[in-house]
């Protein structure tokens with residue numbers, strides 16, 4: 537293959553990767569709906585397409601808004617080693633200690649989830665259909681990101697260890713190849729979360745701990761496989777793309793002992809539980825009357841604007857995750 541063509545192919549591969557991948561984010565929000573109690577299901581089930589489609593809005597916004605990126609990750613190793621005793625868990629404390637600019641630079645996903653929880657709770661109190669839907673879809677995104685190991689590690693795309701591409705490999709390629717045929721998404725019920733802050737930090741610490749295995753296992757398998765078996769070429773929409781081969785992807789998934797499925801399942805359970813917690817904290821408003829409401833013209837215009845700005849560029853603002 538000519539070198540120039542190979543470059544085009546690699547670029548295509550690079551610009552098509554997102555956190556958890558669009559595919560997984562949509563699936564995760566979708567399945568979360570089925571864990572809700574009937575009083576919530578009455579609103580969420582008829583609007584499941586919205587929750588699925590808008591699961592990826594925060595990633596689209598990363599192409600248009602400069603301060604969006606840090607809401608999706610935390611480079612927690614910047615703060616020392618596990619379990620990071622020098623990192624204050626409360627926003628005010630961490631900002632007092634390190635300054636807001638620095639905290640934002642290394643990522644704020646655990647704190648942003650709390651902000652989103654307040655927004656969703658307020659939306660329930662107001663019984664505001666559009667705000668409930670939008671904030672439900674978007675908190676789902678940030679919660680799911682916090683379950684991804686490489687969203688809690690500064691070596692987020694293996695860029696320091698010659699493993700570029702591993703970000704999309706774990707969160708896009710593995711679920712796209714295996715979720716439909718092999719993963720089980722039958723998961724109990726949403727649970728009320730007494731301490732959402734502590735709950736989120738527990739998930740983020742799990743992610744941080746798992747990130748070392750993710751990087752190490754890929755390195756070990758690469759040694760075993762060699763480049764010709766690691767990658768394969770496939771035609772998608774008439775374009776040849778290079779991707780991790782099915783054999784390599786399966787071997788990685790086996791070595792991780794089902795970690796991607798486990799984190800996906802936990803993401804689903806966590807999202808449903810946050811939705812449920814927000815509703816309970818808002819006083820369990822009756823949602824029956826909201827079920828058939830529609831979005832306003834202004835809402836639809838805003839979504840269209842976001843979509844257009846996302847389609848018009850392939851450059852993420854801030855750090856890249858391809």
Ligand SMILES: [Zn+2]
Nearest residue numbers: 555595608681
């Ligand atoms: Zn994201």
